[in-house]
Amino acid sequence: MELLFKGGDASLLPLSTSMRHEDTSSSFRARQDRLRALMETHRLPLLLVTHLVNVRYLTGFTGSAGILLLGPREGWLWVDPRYTLQAGEQAVGVEVIEEKKGILPGAAKWLGKSGAREVAFEASNLTCEQFDRLREKVGGEIQFKPAGDLIEELRVVKDRGEIEAMRRAGKLTAVVFAEVLPHVRPGVEENELAAEIEFKMRTRGAEGAAFGTIVASGARGAFPHARPSSKALQQGELVIFDLGAIVDGYAADMTRTVYLGQPNRRVQSLYAAVVKAQEGAVREVQDTVTAGEIDSAARRILARYRLSRFFTHSTGHGVGLEVHERPRLGKGETTCLRSGSVVTIEPGVYMKGLGGIRIEDTVLVCPQGPEVLTPAPKDYWVIG
Amino acid sequence: MELLFKGGDASLLPLSTSMRHEDTSSSFRARQDRLRALMETHRLPLLLVTHLVNVRYLTGFTGSAGILLLGPREGWLWVDPRYTLQAGEQAVGVEVIEEKKGILPGAAKWLGKSGAREVAFEASNLTCEQFDRLREKVGGEIQFKPAGDLIEELRVVKDRGEIEAMRRAGKLTAVVFAEVLPHVRPGVEENELAAEIEFKMRTRGAEGAAFGTIVASGARGAFPHARPSSKALQQGELVIFDLGAIVDGYAADMTRTVYLGQPNRRVQSLYAAVVKAQEGAVREVQDTVTAGEIDSAARRILARYRLSRFFTHSTGHGVGLEVHERPRLGKGETTCLRSGSVVTIEPGVYMKGLGGIRIEDTVLVCPQGPEVLTPAPKDYWVIG
Numbered sequence: 001m002e003l004l005f006k007g008g009d010a011s012l013l014p015l016s017t018s019m020r021h022e023d024t025s026s027s028f029r030a031r032q033d034r035l036r037a038l039m040e041t042h043r044l045p046l047l048l049v050t051h052l053v054n055v056r057y058l059t060g061f062t063g064s065a066g067i068l069l070l071g072p073r074e075g076w077l078w079v080d081p082r083y084t085l086q087a088g089e090q091a092v093g094v095e096v097i098e099e100k101k102g103i104l105p106g107a108a109k110w111l112g113k114s115g116a117r118e119v120a121f122e123a124s125n126l127t128c129e130q131f132d133r134l135r136e137k138v139g140g141e142i143q144f145k146p147a148g149d150l151i152e153e154l155r156v157v158k159d160r161g162e163i164e165a166m167r168r169a170g171k172l173t174a175v176v177f178a179e180v181l182p183h184v185r186p187g188v189e190e191n192e193l194a195a196e197i198e199f200k201m202r203t204r205g206a207e208g209a210a211f212g213t214i215v216a217s218g219a220r221g222a223f224p225h226a227r228p229s230s231k232a233l234q235q236g237e238l239v240i241f242d243l244g245a246i247v248d249g250y251a252a253d254m255t256r257t258v259y260l261g262q263p264n265r266r267v268q269s270l271y272a273a274v275v276k277a278q279e280g281a282v283r284e285v286q287d288t289v290t291a292g293e294i295d296s297a298a299r300r301i302l303a304r305y306r307l308s309r310f311f312t313h314s315t316g317h318g319v320g321l322e323v324h325e326r327p328r329l330g331k332g333e334t335t336c337l338r339s340g341s342v343v344t345i346e347p348g349v350y351m352k353g354l355g356g357i358r359i360e361d362t363v364l365v366c367p368q369g370p371e372v373l374t375p376a377p378k379d380y381w382v383i384g
Numbered sequence: 385m386e387l388l389f390k391g392g393d394a395s396l397l398p399l400s401t402s403m404r405h406e407d408t409s410s411s412f413r414a415r416q417d418r419l420r421a422l423m424e425t426h427r428l429p430l431l432l433v434t435h436l437v438n439v440r441y442l443t444g445f446t447g448s449a450g451i452l453l454l455g456p457r458e459g460w461l462w463v464d465p466r467y468t469l470q471a472g473e474q475a476v477g478v479e480v481i482e483e484k485k486g487i488l489p490g491a492a493k494w495l496g497k498s499g500a501r502e503v504a505f506e507a508s509n510l511t512c513e514q515f516d517r518l519r520e521k522v523g524g525e526i527q528f529k530p531a532g533d534l535i536e537e538l539r540v541v542k543d544r545g546e547i548e549a550m551r552r553a554g555k556l557t558a559v560v561f562a563e564v565l566p567h568v569r570p571g572v573e574e575n576e577l578a579a580e581i582e583f584k585m586r587t588r589g590a591e592g593a594a595f596g597t598i599v600a601s602g603a604r605g606a607f608p609h610a611r612p613s614s615k616a617l618q619q620g621e622l623v624i625f626d627l628g629a630i631v632d633g634y635a636a637d638m639t640r641t642v643y644l645g646q647p648n649r650r651v652q653s654l655y656a657a658v659v660k661a662q663e664g665a666v667r668e669v670q671d672t673v674t675a676g677e678i679d680s681a682a683r684r685i686l687a688r689y690r691l692s693r694f695f696t697h698s699t700g701h702g703v704g705l706e707v708h709e710r711p712r713l714g715k716g717e718t719t720c721l722r723s724g725s726v727v728t729i730e731p732g733v734y735m736k737g738l739g740g741i742r743i744e745d746t747v748l749v750c751p752q753g754p755e756v757l758t759p760a761p762k763d764y765w766v767i768g
Contacts, residue, residue, distance in 0.1 A: 063609075064609065081696075082607070082608065082609050083609075085607075086607075121512075123511065123512040123513040123516070124511055124512075124513040125511060126511060126512050127507065127508055127509060127510060127511055127512070128505075128507040128508075128510050128511070128512060128515050128530065129507040129508040129530070131512050132507070146512065146513070191586060191587070191589075192586075192587060194586065195582075195583050195586030195587050196583070198579075198582065198583070198586070199579050199580070199582070199583035202575060202576075202578065202579030202582070203575070203576060203579050205575075205614075208596065212592065223466070223469075223470075224466065225447075225448065225466050225467075230589075312465070
């Protein structure tokens with residue numbers, strides 16, 4: 001089998017462990033400080049953090065259960081006995097409280113006795129049932145106030161440690177794809193390739209896949225959300241690969257499309273149009289541009305090829321500790337990109353019968369312009 | 385390398401595809417009927433189902449977003465344009481409504497216009513923010529009422545199609561473990577074995593792993609929640625494997641512990657005690673017994689060996705579309721097991737320095753007694 005790489009400029013160097021950069025305790029303290037400043041602005045004396053990703057972001061604690069209460073100067077982290085030791089080692093800037101009978105009731109009781117008058121909470125995370133239990137256990141006169149998405153807003157701009165982790169996640173994702181590419185040939189099942197990709201992520205040092213890897217071939221590629229199936233790849237088909245590794249908690253997100261065989265001019269021109277739209281939108285990535293403008297850039301280029309109506313989703317989204325974060329890069333979004341943000345740029349076209357072509361990179365917004373974190377070649381096909 | 389299998393009676397036959405049994409549309413209708421009967425008892429004219437697992441359970445729709453409203457005779461399923469086609473094919477007994485501008489607002493608007501006076505909702509799933517948006521969009525005079533966990537209660541007793549899926553998930557899990565066992569030897573990293581296990585699950589036809597596979601060796605095994613690390617296995621160590629495949633949406637959950645080398649008498653007797661406790665508890669599994677009694681059975685046997693204080697978690701939990709379902713098999717739980725329930729039985733002992741020994745099976749409650757769904761041998765060690 002011969003691989004033709006057309007275009008692409010990426011060096012797929014093996015990952016060096018010397019690139020590792022652990023978040024230091026000072027970065028967690030800095031995040032808490034930034035949050036406290038926001039809390040002061042919004043006049044929130046206490047903030048109850050139940051969204052586990054946010055607990056991790058603020059303290060470094062990676063356990064599967066924990067509730068954080070942040071005050072103007074102190075912080076408390078409730079964990080169950082499974083995590084007492086781990087929280088003691090990991091969690092920065094907080095007092096760890098072991099709670100044997102449920103961490104939510106534990107935090108609630110503590111709040112009830114604290115004399116606090118008002119506490120902000122994450123309304124986009126706490127369920128109605130948890131909220132009712134919380135209020136009941138707290139008793140007394142405490143006012144609960146939705147905090148809005150203060151922490152999600154902080155997370156939009158990544159710090160040095162986060163950017164290092166995301167560079168490694170992006171590079172690992174690109175390396176894994178290059179390693180799997182030789183196995184892409186007619187007769188192989190979508191499922192097998194997805195399993196192979198996730199296996200290689202793990203053995204290369206990722207914590208796992210950031211989302212269920214998509215391998216969608218032929219007509220199935222026309223569904224942007226297709227899950228890999230037992231369908232075998234066939235000569236003359238487009239195959240979409242959408243994959244992303246997690247490294248130190250941070251996700252990458254990358255899509256490449258491969259054609260099995262020698263594509264005709266129609267496929268070649270569609271392919272070239274998507275690459276142009278993607279690269280054009282990437283070039284627009286700057287900290288003075290709105291999310292909506294990036295989206296427009298991709299659409300404008302596709303429109304030149306009369307392909308707008310086949311691009312049925314938005315151009316991208318933020319990435320970080322979660323695969324889908326702020327901002328959304330969609331029509332009319334007025335949020336300005338900011339230096340230190342990481343976003344995906346992923347235009348695609350989907351046609352009934354023919355399938356789909358999507359190209360996606362994870363891109364860091366730098367003062368001097370975009371830095372592509374998923375350095376895999378674009379624009380290639382496999383001749384079996 | 386030589387493998388000594390001591391005890392165990394399982395036949396690890398390859399999975400036959402003829403065993404496949406798809407849930408038929410009649411089983412979804414039957415589930416809706418059972419729920420409607422409960423709704424009538426609780427005087428709930430309308431139930432808004434937002435927990436996606438419950439939407440799948442009731443309709444068969446497997447997309448990643450969908451909201452179901454169930455009435456006394458009809459049902460409606462809101463999906464976004466990605467899922468219109470798929471919902472049309474999959475969803476049983478409901479009218480599919482495509483909603484381009486958010487499925488929650490869509491359902492809310494519909495409710496507002498419906499003339500309904502009261503609607504029950506899943507308070508353990510809906511976040512405070514979603515609830516507020518829902519109420520605001522509905523407008524008018526509709527009363528919202530927490531539905532309790534009606535659907536979760538229904539899910540405790542599995543029907544024929546569910547049991548078939550769980551048998552296949554259990555068998556696949558046992559087969560994968562047997563296949564990976566020859567790779568278990570000193571020098572191999574925990575991470576590698578976890579990746580290998582999840583890879584084999586996928587290539588054998590599972591949708592994926594039901595949870596992050598645990599491989600915890602030596603002292604790390606003393607933490608019941610340990611995640612696999614880059615630590616290499618060493619001669620003279622206990623290694624805990626906790627794994628489970630998903631088949632047709634249904635999870636299995638199984639733990640085995642392996643010793644690398646020829647164990648001394650201390651390890652042998654600890655091992656034998658855990659196996660006795662596990663098998664003793666499995667034997668108690670019947671539809672007349674309470675969840676607490678099963679837990680006591682395991683504890684009583686460990687107490688004979690003076691090991692109670694090293695058994696630091698509960699004996700098990702329900703399994704199904706989710707890995708952790710009702711009932712909890714813990715101290716004092718008064719819920720009676722019911723025929724058609726599937727639960728785990730997983731006693732273990734954890735000792736600082738030495739590590740952990742845990743044995744777990746997924747077990748179906750049958751009228752005539754327990755049926756073990758994860759038929760892997762117990763009680764073995766590897767001599768390298």
